[in-house]
Amino acid sequence: xxxxxxxxRTSLYVSGSSPANINEAVFxxxxxxxxxxxxxxxxxxKDTARLIVYxxxxxxxxxxxxxxxxxxGIYSEFLDEDLEASVRAxxxxxxxxxxxxxEEVQKISAKVAEIESQVxxxxxxxELWCNIESYLGVINALEIASADPRVVALALGAEDYxxxxxxxxxxxxxxxxxxxxxxxxxxxxxxxxxxDMVFSDIDDLxxxxxxxxxxxNLGFDGKTAIHPRQIDTINSFFTPSKKEINYALRVLAAVExxxxxxxxxxxxxxxxxxxxxxxxxxxxxxxxxxxGIKIGGENHAG
Amino acid sequence: xxxxxxxxxxxxxxxxxLVKPYxxxxxxEPTSKKxxxxxxxxxxxxxxxxxxxTLEQAIQATGLxxxxxxxxxxxxxxxxxxxxxxxxxxxNLGIKNLRFAPSAVVNIKNPxxxxxxxxxxxxxIEASGIRGELGDAVIDGLMEEPVILRTHGARPRAIEAGExxxxxxxxxxxxxxxxxxxxxxxxxxxxxALGYSxxxxxxxxxxxxxxxxxxxYPCVPASISQQYVxxxxxxxxxxxxxxxxxxxxxxxxxxxxxMIAQRIADVIxxxxxxxxxxxxxxxxxxxxIACTNYLADRMEERGIKASFALGGITANIVEMxxxxxxRVLEGSQSFDAVAARAIAEHPNILEIDNAVYSNMYGKGxxxxxxxxxxxxxxxxxxxxxxxxxxxxxxxxxxGLGGGPDVASGADISIAALxxxxxxxxxxxxxxxxxxxxxxxxAMVVTEAGIALNPRHKHYxxxxxxxxxxxxxxxxxxxxxxxxxxxTGKPKQxxxxxKIVCIVEYRDGTVIDVIRQIKR
Numbered sequence: 001x002x003x004x005x006x007x008x009r010t011s012l013y014v015s016g017s018s019p020a021n022i023n024e025a026v027f028x029x030x031x032x033x034x035x036x037x038x039x040x041x042x043x044x045x046k047d048t049a050r051l052i053v054y055x056x057x058x059x060x061x062x063x064x065x066x067x068x069x070x071x072x073g074i075y076s077e078f079l080d081e082d083l084e085a086s087v088r089a090x091x092x093x094x095x096x097x098x099x100x101x102x103e104e105v106q107k108i109s110a111k112v113a114e115i116e117s118q119v120x121x122x123x124x125x126x127e128l129w130c131n132i133e134s135y136l137g138v139i140n141a142l143e144i145a146s147a148d149p150r151v152v153a154l155a156l157g158a159e160d161y162x163x164x165x166x167x168x169x170x171x172x173x174x175x176x177x178x179x180x181x182x183x184x185x186x187x188x189x190x191x192x193x194x195x196d197m198v199f200s201d202i203d204d205l206x207x208x209x210x211x212x213x214x215x216x217n218l219g220f221d222g223k224t225a226i227h228p229r230q231i232d233t234i235n236s237f238f239t240p241s242k243k244e245i246n247y248a249l250r251v252l253a254a255v256e257x258x259x260x261x262x263x264x265x266x267x268x269x270x271x272x273x274x275x276x277x278x279x280x281x282x283x284x285x286x287x288x289x290x291x292g293i294k295i296g297g298e299n300h301a302g
Numbered sequence: 303x304x305x306x307x308x309x310x311x312x313x314x315x316x317x318x319x320l321v322k323p324y325x326x327x328x329x330x331e332p333t334s335k336k337x338x339x340x341x342x343x344x345x346x347x348x349x350x351x352x353x354x355x356t357l358e359q360a361i362q363a364t365g366l367x368x369x370x371x372x373x374x375x376x377x378x379x380x381x382x383x384x385x386x387x388x389x390x391x392x393x394n395l396g397i398k399n400l401r402f403a404p405s406a407v408v409n410i411k412n413p414x415x416x417x418x419x420x421x422x423x424x425x426x427i428e429a430s431g432i433r434g435e436l437g438d439a440v441i442d443g444l445m446e447e448p449v450i451l452r453t454h455g456a457r458p459r460a461i462e463a464g465e466x467x468x469x470x471x472x473x474x475x476x477x478x479x480x481x482x483x484x485x486x487x488x489x490x491x492x493x494x495a496l497g498y499s500x501x502x503x504x505x506x507x508x509x510x511x512x513x514x515x516x517x518x519y520p521c522v523p524a525s526i527s528q529q530y531v532x533x534x535x536x537x538x539x540x541x542x543x544x545x546x547x548x549x550x551x552x553x554x555x556x557x558x559x560x561m562i563a564q565r566i567a568d569v570i571x572x573x574x575x576x577x578x579x580x581x582x583x584x585x586x587x588x589x590x591i592a593c594t595n596y597l598a599d600r601m602e603e604r605g606i607k608a609s610f611a612l613g614g615i616t617a618n619i620v621e622m623x624x625x626x627x628x629r630v631l632e633g634s635q636s637f638d639a640v641a642a643r644a645i646a647e648h649p650n651i652l653e654i655d656n657a658v659y660s661n662m663y664g665k666g667x668x669x670x671x672x673x674x675x676x677x678x679x680x681x682x683x684x685x686x687x688x689x690x691x692x693x694x695x696x697x698x699x700x701g702l703g704g705g706p707d708v709a710s711g712a713d714i715s716i717a718a719l720x721x722x723x724x725x726x727x728x729x730x731x732x733x734x735x736x737x738x739x740x741x742x743x744a745m746v747v748t749e750a751g752i753a754l755n756p757r758h759k760h761y762x763x764x765x766x767x768x769x770x771x772x773x774x775x776x777x778x779x780x781x782x783x784x785x786x787x788x789t790g791k792p793k794q795x796x797x798x799x800k801i802v803c804i805v806e807y808r809d810g811t812v813i814d815v816i817r818q819i820k821r
Contacts, residue, residue: 028561
């Protein structure tokens with residue numbers, strides 16, 4: 001677990017019942033792979049999917065990706081066996097569907113801890129992503145995000161949420177606007193990552209661009225992808241642009257120069273650089289580096 | 303048993319075929335000095351017309367006899383209706399024991415070529431590839447004599463060297479006049495360039511044009527000149543238009559193939575040879591088509607224009623031409639209706655002779671001037687040898703086409719393939735059939751990374767150029783291991799001793815043979 005990828009721009013769902021897709025998924029540019037045992041796996045194949053995902057993680061685990069297993073729902077008959085297999089597969093995180101309360105998180109965490117200690121994994125090392133997919137989940141987002149140290153991210157699920165709200169799904173997504181903001185505020189307050197909902201129409205890349213642009217502007221850290229074709233588009237919005245990187249580098253250079261000259265305050269292009277500007281610049285560079293962009297002075301390779 | 307330069311053990315003789323082992327891509331000087339042609343001096347027809355009423359009459363008039371060699375072009379691809387009609391007419395005349403030597407065997411059904419082999423009309427086949435039903439039957443030992451497979455460049459060489467003398471060439475044309483001027487560019491069944499038939503037309507003993515679209519004399523444009531043509535036959539239909547360009551222009555939606563295509567464009571854009579007036583051949587596979595689009599994007603981003611695009615021309619290459627991204631298109635084949643029409647519409651979109659495109663013994667072919675060539679393949683091995691013929695169970699999957707010629711001619715030849723197909727690894731220790739020698743393959747681009755070939759003539763340049771990028775460079779051995787870790791090691795295909803196909807390299811040497819599969 002020592003080498004964590006800090007980026008969570010894209011989380012690609014891959015069905016646990018499709019070995020071919022599982023093999024292929026490692027080669028795309030997503031930051032996180034979500035091996036799915038839930039919705040994409042037919043009831044009759046739950047057991048094989050567990051076995052396939054377990055083996056994929058034990059023997060074909062991608063070295064440079066954050067690996068997640070989505071287990072079946074908290075009240076489903078499959079959850080216990082899912083956890084037994086999933087924890088033993090040692091993913092970076094488990095993704096729990098339809099979480100609605102802190103108590104649910106704590107129960108799962110306790111079960112995970114039990115299995116971790118049984119199999120000799122450091123207790124607490126497997127993280128949790130909680131899917132928020134109902135109005136109750138949205139109302140309780142902050143307590144869910146703060147329920148347990150394992151929780152590192154909340155991920156929004158639009159389909160179930162809108163169904164619970166008696167709302168209609170639209171491409172523009174105004175019906176999700178409140179939930180997106182509510183989840184974001186909870187995540188920021190709890191210090192966990194906020195992952196945006198899936199954009200379902202895999203053939204509409206223009207629609208995806210608009211959707212992911214909104215997510216990025218609102219403040220999300222990443223977005224779930226349901227098809228490899230969506231990955232590069234999503235990444236591009238969550239990856240700093242050349243312009244942003246160059247600006248960040250100039251900010252940091254100005255700060256350095258200020259320190260060298262022992263100046264209290266520094267200015268760049270006529271504006272003062274205060275602490276938030278410096279922090280944002282550091283974040284930009286860290287994100288760019290994590291995204292594999294080579295940065296050296298002003299001459300980075302794009 | 304002699305061993306050739308890619309390590310294949312070969313017998314000295316295969317029946318009457320004397321084996322010359324492959325010695326290296328540019329190792330051999332041509333042995334025969336004079337170009338061989340069967341063309342004969344002929345007085346103009348007394349009637350003033352070369353039109354005969356039926357295929358049977360035309361065949362009789364050519365003097366076709368048992369044991370002779372007949373040829374066809376493959377420009378109608380899967381929509382071809384010429385080959386079946388001609389072979390049926392030959393069968394009706396009771397002519398047997400022919401050598402069937404098309405530029406490539408297209409997978410025709412009703413009738414199938416297999417039928418004509420079974421009834422003895424055809425006893426020998428020499429072509430670029432034999433796929434479909436015929437391919438399967440040959441691998442299973444259908445024929446007494448082994449099939450000789452030649453690359454696009456090897457065929458005109460073999461013809462001019464006297465190794466493949468064509469008695470009668472049957473040339474399908476989508477328009478022709480009564481004196482034999484003919485073209486593939488116009489008419490309801492237009493297929494575009496007829497570049498594969500030029501060598502047949504100029505060297506065959508007799509030439510028969512077959513068309514379903516008789517036009518007023520003179521037929522313009524005339525890809526084929528009347529001076530080479532003996533007879534013209536009008537039939538009801540020469541092709542099925544929707545199948546003539548089928549499949550070639552579809553843009554893949556497979557994310558893996560798109561990723562490979564994008565990486566190829568990245569590799570090209572990262573090379574120092576990617577500058578104004580560069581040249582390229584991307585081909586017509588699904589990865590190739592996508593790659594062409596990405597390449598166009600890179601050219602637009604960097605303001606770079608190409609001098610020429612070569613080989614099979616597709617709609618998206620024509621689109622690049624229309625945007626001013628490429629100065630000249632040199633096409634021996636047009637893969638779709640847009641490309642077929644474009645030749646007649648633009649003076650800088652040219653129909654070229656396949657020999658000009660690819661024949662290494664023709665005082666210099668256009669491939670010699672090519673910077674980048676994309677090669678699709680079924681398998682690659684750790685020595686970078688490519689298999690473009692046989693699939694995972696040894697079955698015939700494709701034709702040699704121009705791949706081995708492109709690899710040898712281009713400065714940078716880029717093999718493109720996924721490391722795994724279904725349950726089979728495509729990066730292996732030794733490919734089942736070597737078609738393109740590894741020394742001519744500069745690199746392979748896969749979904750799992752790019753491997754450069756240390757034995758390639760431009761390795762150092764490529765390595766330097768690629769090191770300046772973020773592209774993931776790995777060793778071919780690591781790709782093999784990764785592929786095998788997904789699939790396990792497949793059981794080796796078992797063969798009998800019977801050689802069913804001889805794979806000739808562009809210089810006429812034998813690079814590999816294919817043996818009958820043990821069932």
